[in-house]
Amino acid sequence: MVERHKMNNYRHGDCGLTGVKELPKGLKKLNTNVLMVGSHNNSHTFDNGDVYEVKGDDFIIGYLVAKDTTLYHPEHGEEVGKPLREAKIDDGIYEIRRQVEYTNEGMKQVID
Numbered sequence: 636m637v638e639r640h641k642m643n644n645y646r647h648g649d650c651g652l653t654g655v656k657e658l659p660k661g662l663k664k665l666n667t668n669v670l671m672v673g674s675h676n677n678s679h680t681f682d683n684g685d686v687y688e689v690k691g692d693d694f695i696i697g698y699l700v701a702k703d704t705t706l707y708h709p710e711h712g713e714e715v716g717k718p719l720r721e722a723k724i725d726d727g728i729y730e731i732r733r734q735v736e737y738t739n740e741g742m743k744q745v746i747d
Contacts, residue, residue: 643724643725643727645706645722645724645729648673648679648708649673649733650670650671650673650679650731650732650733651731651732651733652699652724652729652730652731652732653729653730653732654727654728654729655698655728655729655730656728657728658687658698658700658728659698662687662688662689662697662698663687663688664685664686664687665686665687665688665697667686668680668681668682668686669686670686670697670699670706670731671696671697671731671733673708677708677709678708679706679707679708680706680707680708681699681701681704681705681706681707682704682705682707683701683702683703683704683705684699684700684701684702684704685699685700686698686699686700686731687699687700693733694732694733695730695731695732696731696732696733697730697731698728698729698730698731699728699729699731700727700728701724701725701726701727701728701729702726703726704723704724704726705721705722705723705724706721706722706723706724707720707721708720708722
């Protein structure tokens with residue numbers, strides 16, 4: 636019998652979280668609560684978790700190790716009070732990706 640591994644994926648505006656089985660080796664842990672700055676200069680932030688930086692990739696910008704983690708942004712999630720909304724995510728390890736879309740001109744970053 637094949638053992639199944641539950642991996643969740645989340646879209647948080649122009650920030651995507653893709654569940655992975657393990658954290659790649661050699662990444663630098665950052666001392667920040669910012670996952671990424673969105674296309675309109677609004678930060679995608681979080682609490683309770685660790686973020687790791689990836690350099691030299693246009694779309695995978697890091698990894699998040701989530702444990703009792705909530706995402707925050709002014710536009711995405713349940714409204715909990717101005718200026719931020721929140722979205723709970725399941726515990727796990729996630730690639731942090733810039734969302735892209737395919738157009739006739741080719742791949743481009745999603746403008747949120």
